[in-house]
Amino acid sequence: MANGAGPRLGEKARKTLDALRERYPTSEALLLPALHLAQEQWGGWLPDEAIEAVAGELGLAPAKVYGVVTFYDLYHQEPVGRHRIRICTNLSCALRGATEIVETVADELGVEADEVTPDGRCSFTGFECLGACDIAPMAMIDDEYHGPLTPDAVRRLIRGLE
Amino acid sequence: MAFEPILTRNVGNPDVRTVAGYRRAGGYEALAKGLATEPDELIEQVKLSGLRGRGGAGFPAGVKWGFIPKGNDRPKYLVANADESEPGTFKDRVLMEHDPHQFIEGCALCCWAVQANTCYIYIRGEYVRQAEVLEVAIADAYREGILGDNVLGSGFRLEMQVHRGAGAYICGEETGMLESLEGRRGQPRVKPPFPAVVGAFGCPTVINNVETLCNVPHIVSRGPEWFKQIGTDERNTGPKLYCLSGHVERPGVYETAIGATLDELLERAGGMLGGRELKAFQPGGASAAILPADKRAVPLDFDSLAAEGSMLGSAAVIVMDETTCLVRATRRLAAFFNHESCGQCTPCREGTNWSEMVLDRIEAGEGSAADVELIRRICNNMGGTTLCALADAAVGPLRSLVDTFGDEVEAHLAGGGCPLPERRYFEEAARV
Ligand SMILES: Cc1cc2nc3c(=O)[nH]c(=O)nc-3n(C[C@H](O)[C@H](O)[C@H](O)COP(=O)(O)O)c2cc1C
Numbered sequence A: 001m002a003n004g005a006g007p008r009l010g011e012k013a014r015k016t017l018d019a020l021r022e023r024y025p026t027s028e029a030l031l032l033p034a035l036h037l038a039q040e041q042w043g044g045w046l047p048d049e050a051i052e053a054v055a056g057e058l059g060l061a062p063a064k065v066y067g068v069v070t071f072y073d074l075y076h077q078e079p080v081g082r083h084r085i086r087i088c089t090n091l092s093c094a095l096r097g098a099t100e101i102v103e104t105v106a107d108e109l110g111v112e113a114d115e116v117t118p119d120g121r122c123s124f125t126g127f128e129c130l131g132a133c134d135i136a137p138m139a140m141i142d143d144e145y146h147g148p149l150t151p152d153a154v155r156r157l158i159r160g161l162e
Numbered sequence B: 001m002a003f004e005p006i007l008t009r010n011v012g013n014p015d016v017r018t019v020a021g022y023r024r025a026g027g028y029e030a031l032a033k034g035l036a037t038e039p040d041e042l043i044e045q046v047k048l049s050g051l052r053g054r055g056g057a058g059f060p061a062g063v064k065w066g067f068i069p070k071g072n073d074r075p076k077y078l079v080a081n082a083d084e085s086e087p088g089t090f091k092d093r094v095l096m097e098h099d100p101h102q103f104i105e106g107c108a109l110c111c112w113a114v115q116a117n118t119c120y121i122y123i124r125g126e127y128v129r130q131a132e133v134l135e136v137a138i139a140d141a142y143r144e145g146i147l148g149d150n151v152l153g154s155g156f157r158l159e160m161q162v163h164r165g166a167g168a169y170i171c172g173e174e175t176g177m178l179e180s181l182e183g184r185r186g187q188p189r190v191k192p193p194f195p196a197v198v199g200a201f202g203c204p205t206v207i208n209n210v211e212t213l214c215n216v217p218h219i220v221s222r223g224p225e226w227f228k229q230i231g232t233d234e235r236n237t238g239p240k241l242y243c244l245s246g247h248v249e250r251p252g253v254y255e256t257a258i259g260a261t262l263d264e265l266l267e268r269a270g271g272m273l274g275g276r277e278l279k280a281f282q283p284g285g286a287s288a289a290i291l292p293a294d295k296r297a298v299p300l301d302f303d304s305l306a307a308e309g310s311m312l313g314s315a316a317v318i319v320m321d322e323t324t325c326l327v328r329a330t331r332r333l334a335a336f337f338n339h340e341s342c343g344q345c346t347p348c349r350e351g352t353n354w355s356e357m358v359l360d361r362i363e364a365g366e367g368s369a370a371d372v373e374l375i376r377r378i379c380n381n382m383g384g385t386t387l388c389a390l391a392d393a394a395v396g397p398l399r400s401l402v403d404t405f406g407d408e409v410e411a412h413l414a415g416g417g418c419p420l421p422e423r424r425y426f427e428e429a430a431r432v
């Protein structure tokens, strides 16, 4: 990096974090919010430079930030698709056909779980209960919940993604 | 007689998402009344109501509040548990989505009672839209003088902040949640000290579930006596949200007096899906022992379910019909616990891993009679030996599989695998 400055969070993310500082007694407590912001900035995952940026911003050791990132399912250390599809496979969804939804999505996208389609458009993964068993079987596409799904419905949803 | 909804009375009325609309529906009167009541008196009322925690453990809320030390030498906190990650559970989502101010009002009353000036709402990271609803409602509440330096003109200061998790079941465990809030891996702490004494940022902290807190405004407005006469008996009081899912016609949240039976809930939910026969159900989420169909008339309350060797837990009622293989269902839950174990305690880390492996091989027809004994041994090793209750939770369904549904396991062992092929749900539907 030129003049020794490491990677940085964008202006908007830094402003959001600054506003949050007074809401917490420690800056360490800003770590989860900061990682959410960084992941948004870096296209849905956290490359090394994103982790360094967060560590630098909060004055934490990068190793500590890595340790936190690896603990949580919503933080990704590998590239993901522009659209992220999380299909619930826990019991209530499994009882109503989640397996077939997973098969349909894999078939529609032509990739395995956690792989990105060659055009970078989508990736999918099986997920634990998303707290929406009333619409089982269901999936979360980016930030939205969808269900009850059928194989046809999930194909249509995927085809509608840019 | 149909139950008059209390906690879900505003569901379907989008007007209540604003302070003005919520006020039109009678909202924030309880907060005004509460602020005019001495904090200790408020704690006493919640004790008298018999309200028990709706997050899983059923601990009396007023008693918990009473553990918070008096005096203002250290900050105090309320951390509202909106992590809602117990498989089968979705009631807190409904409460937050449809009536955010009821929840905020409950939090504010709790803060007044224990004299906490800061409330964090720890919400699971996947609830992006629900976090937004709360943030909008909180901003509105600040504007309307319900939060901030001078709550409803009382001089009481209250700050409220939504804090998003990032996908980890263990962060629903109260001390895992505190670790996560403080910016660390969500690994549960050694207890004691309990959070009431050393909680968030080293300070006294109340942790309550969303639904627990949503009950509080109603206790304050209508009185503990009113609350107490709802429910099975004086140890199981108040309204309750049941999350019905699985093989039922209309899955969803159903509010009744605590102590409804499965049959009563099924009737409201349109019965079993496709009119099939009930085989088994889990009354309290993934962590509860699975009960056979003949327990369908047991009141779903804390004590009645404990007496049956199961639990009310989060009141997530997962219904399974005759086509369900219980080995496969339990294996799915075992995989969940294995994935979510934080790995600090050997019995939990090893036990959840082994239980998934053993159930895998039984389901695949590679199990042996010794595996049943192995499962019992795993259960004995995991129960009560760990830092947090995740290990006990994992034992819940596992032990019931071998104890209550042993013949189903036997059928797998004798027949070289699963006698019930996994249902091809949509293929079946396409054929009719
Ligand atoms: C593994 C584990 C996960 C838990 N998850 C949740 C949860 O998602 N939501 C919740 O309210 N309580 C959860 N709990 C219970 C909390 O530890 C705590 O008892 C509860 O939030 C206290 O609130 P209450 O007394 O109002 O129920 C969990 C407990 C364990 C052991």
Ligand code: SF4
Residues within 6 Å of the ligand: B170, B187, B188, B340, B341, B342, B343, B344, B345, B346, B348, B349, B386, B387, B388, B389, B390, B391
């Ligand atoms: S019981 Fe399991 S989840 Fe709980 S602290 Fe120990 S290893 Fe972690």
Ligand code: FES
Residues within 6 Å of the ligand: A088, A089, A090, A091, A092, A093, A094, A128, A129, A130, A131, A132, A133, A134, A136, A138, B087, B088, B089
């Ligand atoms: S099991 Fe799929 S949302 Fe709960």
